[in-house]
Amino acid sequence: MGTIIKIAWRNVWRNKLRSLIVITSMVLGLWSGLFTVAMSRGINEQRVKSAIDTYLHHVQIHNPSFEYNLDINSVVEDPTSVLEEIESNSLVKAFSSRIIISVMASTAHGAEGVKIIGVESEKETSFSDISQNIVKGNYFSNTKSKPVIIGQKLADNLKLDIKKKLSVTFVDDNGDIQRIKFKVEGIFNTANSIYDGGNIFVKKEDLIDFFKNKYATHEIAILCNNIDDSNILKENLAGLFPNNKVETWKDISPELGSVQEIMVWFFLIFMSIILLALSFGIVNIMLMAVLERKRELGMLMSVGLNKTKVFLMILFETIFISCISLPLGILLSYLMISYYGQVGIDLSIVSKGLEAFGMKSMVFTDLPIDYYFRITILTLFVTLISSLFPARRALKLDPAEAIRSL
Amino acid sequence: MNVIETKNISKLYKQADQDIKALNDVSINFKKGEFTAIVGPSGSGKTTFLNTIGGLDSPSSGKVLIDNNDITKLNSNQLIDFRLRNIGFVFQSYNLIPVLTAKENVEFIMLMQGSSKSIRDKRSVELLKSVGLDDQLNRRPNQLSGGQQQRVAVARALASKPKFVLADEPTANLDSSSTANLLDIMSRLNKVENMTFIFSTHDQRVIDRANRIITLEDGKILSDITVK
Numbered sequence: 001m002g003t004i005i006k007i008a009w010r011n012v013w014r015n016k017l018r019s020l021i022v023i024t025s026m027v028l029g030l031w032s033g034l035f036t037v038a039m040s041r042g043i044n045e046q047r048v049k050s051a052i053d054t055y056l057h058h059v060q061i062h063n064p065s066f067e068y069n070l071d072i073n074s075v076v077e078d079p080t081s082v083l084e085e086i087e088s089n090s091l092v093k094a095f096s097s098r099i100i101i102s103v104m105a106s107t108a109h110g111a112e113g114v115k116i117i118g119v120e121s122e123k124e125t126s127f128s129d130i131s132q133n134i135v136k137g138n139y140f141s142n143t144k145s146k147p148v149i150i151g152q153k154l155a156d157n158l159k160l161d162i163k164k165k166l167s168v169t170f171v172d173d174n175g176d177i178q179r180i181k182f183k184v185e186g187i188f189n190t191a192n193s194i195y196d197g198g199n200i201f202v203k204k205e206d207l208i209d210f211f212k213n214k215y216a217t218h219e220i221a222i223l224c225n226n227i228d229d230s231n232i233l234k235e236n237l238a239g240l241f242p243n244n245k246v247e248t249w250k251d252i253s254p255e256l257g258s259v260q261e262i263m264v265w266f267f268l269i270f271m272s273i274i275l276l277a278l279s280f281g282i283v284n285i286m287l288m289a290v291l292e293r294k295r296e297l298g299m300l301m302s303v304g305l306n307k308t309k310v311f312l313m314i315l316f317e318t319i320f321i322s323c324i325s326l327p328l329g330i331l332l333s334y335l336m337i338s339y340y341g342q343v344g345i346d347l348s349i350v351s352k353g354l355e356a357f358g359m360k361s362m363v364f365t366d367l368p369i370d371y372y373f374r375i376t377i378l379t380l381f382v383t384l385i386s387s388l389f390p391a392r393r394a395l396k397l398d399p400a401e402a403i404r405s406l
Numbered sequence: 407m408n409v410i411e412t413k414n415i416s417k418l419y420k421q422a423d424q425d426i427k428a429l430n431d432v433s434i435n436f437k438k439g440e441f442t443a444i445v446g447p448s449g450s451g452k453t454t455f456l457n458t459i460g461g462l463d464s465p466s467s468g469k470v471l472i473d474n475n476d477i478t479k480l481n482s483n484q485l486i487d488f489r490l491r492n493i494g495f496v497f498q499s500y501n502l503i504p505v506l507t508a509k510e511n512v513e514f515i516m517l518m519q520g521s522s523k524s525i526r527d528k529r530s531v532e533l534l535k536s537v538g539l540d541d542q543l544n545r546r547p548n549q550l551s552g553g554q555q556q557r558v559a560v561a562r563a564l565a566s567k568p569k570f571v572l573a574d575e576p577t578a579n580l581d582s583s584s585t586a587n588l589l590d591i592m593s594r595l596n597k598v599e600n601m602t603f604i605f606s607t608h609d610q611r612v613i614d615r616a617n618r619i620i621t622l623e624d625g626k627i628l629s630d631i632t633v634k
Contacts (some may be wrong), residue, residue, distance in 0.1 A: 003510075007506065010506070065473070296503065299495075299497060300503070304518050305518060354561025
C-alpha cells in the first residue's frame with residue numbers, strides 16, 4: 001500500500017501546472033462559496049440583531065386582540081402583576097411597558113399614518129437602540145414640552161426638523177377624537193427605513209392622560225440575558241398570565257427566525273453546486289491523467305498490479321488533490337471571514353437599498369465552526385465520487401491493448 | 407522439461423466485418439533455459455503470440471500450459487497474480503514507472519509479491535548491478551538513457567524470479583552499442599542463471615544471439631530452427 005500511495009503522490013506532481021490549476025480552482029471555489037455563505041449569514045444575523053434591538057426585542061406581551069387592529073382598548077391585562085413578575089425574573093435583562101396607538105401625524109406639508117409609541121424614556125435608553133440611532137437632536141432630554149422622536153424617513157416625508165411641531169390626531173378610548181402637538185426633539189435613523197417612516201416615540205406620561213385606566217399598557221417588551229432563553233421566559237409568563245398573549249421574536253417575525261434555519265440549507269445547496277462544478281474539473285483532470293498514462297497503467301497491470309490497487313492508486317491521487325486544496329481553501333476562507341468579521345465590509349454604496357430590507361450598510365461576515373466541518377466532509381465525499389469514474393476507466397483498460405497505445 | 411506448451415492455439419480478431427486470424431493453430435514447446443527469437447514480418451502474429459503465452463491475451467481456442475497449468479482457464483485476477491509470480495516482461499518502450507527511481511522500479515514487482523524490505527533492497531541492488539546500473543540506483547527514468555532504461559526494465563523483469571522472460575522487440579528503440587550491451591546482459595543471465603528468454607524481434611543482432619529461431623507468418627509457424 002505504501003508504494004501505491006507513494007506513486008499516487010508523485011503522480012500528482014508529474015504535471016505540476018495541471019495539478020496546481022485544479023488545486024487553485026478548488027481553493028478558490030471553496031473560498032468563494034464559504035465567503036459568500038459567511039456574508040449572507042452576516043447580513044442575516046445583522047438584520048435579526050437590528051430588528052431585535054430596534055423593535056422586536058426577545059419577548060413581547062400584548063392583549064390577545066391587540067395585534068389585529070391596534071385597538072386602543074386592547075390593553076395588557078393586569079399589567080402591574082405582569083411587570084412585578086418580570087422584574088423578579090432572573091432571565092430578564094431589561095424591560096419596558098409601552099402605549100401604542102395608531103395615529104395620523106401631520107404638518108403643514110402633509111400627513112402620514114404612523115404608530116405612536118409612548119415609552120418610559122429612561123428604561124428605553126438601556127433597552128432599545130433608538131437612543132443610539134439618533135442622528136439629529138437629542139433623545140428625551142427636554143422635559144418642558146411634549147417631545148417626540150421621529151424617524152429620518154418621516155422627517156423627510158413631512159419636511160420636519162428639530163424643534164418643529166408635529167400634530168398627532170387619534171381616537172381615544174372613549175371614541176373621541178384627540179389632537180396633541182409634539183415638538184421634534186430627535187431624529188433617528190435605524191437600519192430599517194420602513195420602520196423609520198412608520199413609528200414615532202413620545203413619553204408615556206404624555207399619552208396616559210388620554211386613558212381612563214392610568215395603568216394602560218399595550219405592550220411589554222423584554223430583553224433576556226440570553227436570546228436562547230426567550231422560549232423559556234415565554235412559557236413561564238404565558239403560564240402565569242393566560243389572559244395575555246406572550247410571544248417570542250420568532251413568533252412575531254417568523255420570517256426572520258426561519259431565515260436562520262433556511263441558511264443551513266442554503267449553505268448545503270450552494271456549496272453542493274460549487275463542489276459539483278469542481279467535481280467535473282476533478283473528473284476531467286483525472287480522466288486526462290488516466291488516458292495519458294494508458295500505457296503505463298497497461299504495463300502495471302501486465303506485470304501484476306491488481307485491479308484493486310489500480311483503483312486505489314487513482315483514488316489516492318484524487319484524494320491527495322483534495323487534501324492539499326481543502327485545508328488551503330478552508331484556511332483562506334477562515335482568515336478572510338475572521339478578518340471581515342472584525343473589520344466588516346462597507347456596503348454604504350448600496351445603503352438605501354439595504355435599509356429598505358432592514359439592513360445596515362456594514363456587513364460582518366460570520367460562519368460557525370461546524371460549517372467548516374460540514375464542508376470538509378462534503379468535499380471529501382464529492383472527491384471520492386469524482387474519482388470513481390476515472391478509476392473505473394482505468395480498470396476497464398485491457399493491458400495488452402493499453403501497452404501498445406501511444 | 408517444458409516451461410511453456412501451447413496446444414493448437416488460435417486467435418481471431420474482428421476487423422471491419424472480417425475475421426483476422428492472428429494465430430492459426432499454433433502448437434509449440436519452450437524448454438527451460440532457451441534463448442528464443444520469434445521473427446516474422448509485421449502482422450505475422452509475434453506480439454499476439456507473446457501476449458497469449460504471457461497471459462495478457464486469451465486465445466480464441468487452444469490451450470496454453472505453463473508448467474503444466476492451463477492459464478486459459480484462469481480469470482483476470484488469477485491471471486494478474488499468475489503473471490506477477492511467473493512471468494517477466496520487457497517492453498519495446500521500456501515502460502518504467504516514471505515517478506519511481508531505478509531501484510524503486512525494480513523493487514516494485516517484489517513489493518507486489520509481498521517480499522520483505524531487506525530482500526527487496528538486496529535483490530534490487532544486485533539486479534541493477536548485474537545490468538551495470540549500480541551507480542544509477544536513485545535516478546528516475548527521465549534521467550537515464552534509452553539503453554539504461556531498458557536495462558532497468560530487464561532487472562525489473564527478473565526481480566520476481568520469473569519462470570521466463572517475454573521481451574517484445576526490446577531493442578527496437580536502442581542504438582547499436584546499447585543493443586549490444588543489453589544482449590550481452592541477457593545472454594549472460596541466460597547462461598549464468600539459466601533464465602528462459604523469448605523475444606519477438608526484427609533485429610538481426612538479436613536473432614544472431616538466439617539459440618532458437620521461430621519464424622511466424624500469417625499466424626502460423628513457418629520454421630523452428632535450433633542453433634547449436
